[in-house]
Amino acid sequence: MAKENLEEFAYRSIIRLILKNKFKPGDFLLEIELAETLKLSRTPVRHALGRLVGEGFLEKRKKKGCLISVPTSEDAKHVFFARENLEGLTATSAAMYATEDDIIELRTILEKEKKALVTYNKEDYSTTNEDFHLGIARMSRNIYLEKYCRNIFWRSNIYIFFFDNYYTQPTSIDEQYTPDQHIQIVDAIAEHDAEKAGELMRQHIHFTYAMLFTPWNVKKKAIRSTHSL
Amino acid sequence: MAKENLEEFAYRSIIRLILKNKFKPGDFLLEIELAETLKLSRTPVRHALGRLVGEGFLEKRKKKGCLISVPTSEDAKHVFFARENLEGLTATSAAMYATEDDIIELRTILEKEKKALVTYNKEDYSTTNEDFHLGIARMSRNIYLEKYCRNIFWRSNIYIFFFDNYYTQPTSIDEQYTPDQHIQIVDAIAEHDAEKAGELMRQHIHFTYAMLFTPWNVKKKAIRSTHSL
DNA sequence: GTTCATCTTAATGGATACATTAATGTATTT
DNA sequence: AAATACATTAATGTATCCATTAAGATGAAC
Numbered sequence: 001m002a003k004e005n006l007e008e009f010a011y012r013s014i015i016r017l018i019l020k021n022k023f024k025p026g027d028f029l030l031e032i033e034l035a036e037t038l039k040l041s042r043t044p045v046r047h048a049l050g051r052l053v054g055e056g057f058l059e060k061r062k063k064k065g066c067l068i069s070v071p072t073s074e075d076a077k078h079v080f081f082a083r084e085n086l087e088g089l090t091a092t093s094a095a096m097y098a099t100e101d102d103i104i105e106l107r108t109i110l111e112k113e114k115k116a117l118v119t120y121n122k123e124d125y126s127t128t129n130e131d132f133h134l135g136i137a138r139m140s141r142n143i144y145l146e147k148y149c150r151n152i153f154w155r156s157n158i159y160i161f162f163f164d165n166y167y168t169q170p171t172s173i174d175e176q177y178t179p180d181q182h183i184q185i186v187d188a189i190a191e192h193d194a195e196k197a198g199e200l201m202r203q204h205i206h207f208t209y210a211m212l213f214t215p216w217n218v219k220k221k222a223i224r225s226t227h228s229l
Numbered sequence: 230m231a232k233e234n235l236e237e238f239a240y241r242s243i244i245r246l247i248l249k250n251k252f253k254p255g256d257f258l259l260e261i262e263l264a265e266t267l268k269l270s271r272t273p274v275r276h277a278l279g280r281l282v283g284e285g286f287l288e289k290r291k292k293k294g295c296l297i298s299v300p301t302s303e304d305a306k307h308v309f310f311a312r313e314n315l316e317g318l319t320a321t322s323a324a325m326y327a328t329e330d331d332i333i334e335l336r337t338i339l340e341k342e343k344k345a346l347v348t349y350n351k352e353d354y355s356t357t358n359e360d361f362h363l364g365i366a367r368m369s370r371n372i373y374l375e376k377y378c379r380n381i382f383w384r385s386n387i388y389i390f391f392f393d394n395y396y397t398q399p400t401s402i403d404e405q406y407t408p409d410q411h412i413q414i415v416d417a418i419a420e421h422d423a424e425k426a427g428e429l430m431r432q433h434i435h436f437t438y439a440m441l442f443t444p445w446n447v448k449k450k451a452i453r454s455t456h457s458l
Numbered sequence: 459g460t461t462c463a464t465c466t467t468a469a470t471g472g473a474t475a476c477a478t479t480a481a482t483g484t485a486t487t488t
Numbered sequence: 489a490a491a492t493a494c495a496t497t498a499a500t501g502t503a504t505c506c507a508t509t510a511a512g513a514t515g516a517a518c
Contacts, residue, residue: 006502031470041503046470050276054283056376063469063510081322082373089314144311144384147285148377155373235472260500270473275500292480292499461518471508478501487492 006040010048013038015057018068019161028065029058055151057158068158073213076159080209083152084202087133090149092198093140095189102139106186109135113179130157132182136189136201163212181207235269239277242267244286244383247297248390257294258287284380286387297387302442305388309438312381313431316362319378321427322369324418331368335415338364342408359386361411365418365430392441410436 014034017023035045049066052058058066069075094102109131116124130153137149181204188197243263246252264274278295281287287295298304323331338360345353359382366378410433417426 030468032468042470043502043504047276047279050279051283054280056373065469078371078373082371082377085314085318086377089311093310142307142311144285144307144381148311148315148380151377152373259498261498271500272472272474276471294499459518461516463516464514466513467511469508469510471506473506474504476501476503478499480499481497483494483496485492485494488490 006044007047010044014048025068025070028067030065071159079156083156084205086149086152087205088198088202090137090140090145091201092194093142094136095192095194095197097141098139098189103190110182235273236276239273243277254297254299257296259294300388308385312385313434315378315381316434317427317431319366319369319374320430321423322371323365324421324423324426326370327368327418332419339411
């Protein structure tokens with residue numbers, strides 16, 4: 001990656017802090033406070049916050065600081081509608097342009113994902129999931145779609161993170177189904193079946209969304225009906 | 230809009246400078262130089278540049294400054310592929326959620342557009358075109374899609390600007406067809422025909438793209454075949 | 459007791475001085 | 489003549505100081 005500036009460092013650190021649950025949604029992130037925590041001056045922190053606001057991770061309130069946009073079901077609907085269609089597009093595009101090496105890379109990711117799942121390694125699982133989705137975004141060979149996908153992926157991750165923590169078991173049921181869906185998507189891309197790849201990806205994201213807002217105790221039932229997708 | 234910060238001012242000014250052709254693609258935009266031109270310190274200029282880089286308008290080179298990404302036909306293809314599909318989505322979404330007031334607003338914009346065209350006012354025409362496309366993006370009621378649309382719209386405008394200046398006549402031929410296409414799109418939105426609205430928007434963007442890269446002297450022929458779209 | 463005005467405070471916004479760094483040019487050595 | 493090392497320069501990167509501003513608190517007037 002880029003030459004780890006202090007700004008870059010601040011940027012990554014702030015994301016890490018949020019993902020490590022150091023801030024609840026609604027908390028204010030203050031330049032001064034963060035600068036002290038990260039042992040930097042306000043300047044790089046300020047740039048990093050500006051970037052995060054620009055990317056839509058944070059909201060800015062006039063003289064109150066930046067805050068994590070409070071998750072609402074309405075916002076989640078928008079996030080996943082956008083993600084479903086954007087990733088559908090990248091999958092379509094990836095199916096058209098993917099090289100042999102790309103397919104190998106994706107299959108390797110799927111292997112790692114499988115391993116992470118059987119060893120109950122949530123951290124690794126989360127990483128491979130990111131590699132999968134953003135990998136396909138990259139393989140679309142369209143830097144604009146890729147950028148938007150990265151953005152909406154991270155935004156949706158905030159939901160997955162918060163809701164997962166509250167509702168799911170050590171291994172959530174959707175995690176048992178996701179790998180199969182991933183495999184089917186890679187197969188479609190390998191066959192260069194653009195339409196199928198796009199459609200499968202849309203269904204996959206839609207499934208993820210549906211599972212997020214389904215209480216655990218009724219998920220089993222819900223999943224049976226999802227088979228008909 | 231927001232309380233015109235100096236940063237906001239710098240941001241808009243830099244865009245204006247680019248659109249006024251003060252910089253050729255490939256030129257370096259330097260913090261110090263811009264700060265002098267705009268009579269500001271480097272701080273707001275720096276933030277504005279950072280924002281523009283984040284939005285993909287500018288590229289950053291290590292110690293050389295920021296530059297306008299050099300337009301290539303490959304990049305244009307990506308830009309318009311993304312724009313076609315994104316705006317297709319917002320049009321679909323807008324058709325689902327548009328209120329009576331929204332429709333009135335769109336029709337008002339179309340009136341202004343017509344006026345700008347018959348008076349050969351390029352500046353007004355460009356403004357109303359922006360109002361139309363970004364208005365529909367807003368009416369999608371999806372802040373994420375709206376954000377991405379704004380972004381890709383501006384990016385595509387760089388192409389329209391540069392190519393338009395070199396190749397077109399006082400009134401370019403596609404400008405004579407665009408208003409009709411706009412009207413059809415608004416009609417579909419007014420009828421809440423989501424699929425039709427999306428499809429018409431995709432065709433419209435595709436048409437714009439096709440016209441951009443068609444030399445003027447063969448446009449007349451090309452347009453006849455486009456009628457079959 | 460309530461309301462309005464003003465004062466305080468705590469935060470960001472902006473300017474500037476200083477540090478760092480990458481590129482380039484130059485001189486010296488082989 | 490070429491190559492390498494060092495110095496210069498021109499840009500960004502960083503820290504800090506001062507300005508501004510909005511929110512909240514406090515107090516006085518009605």
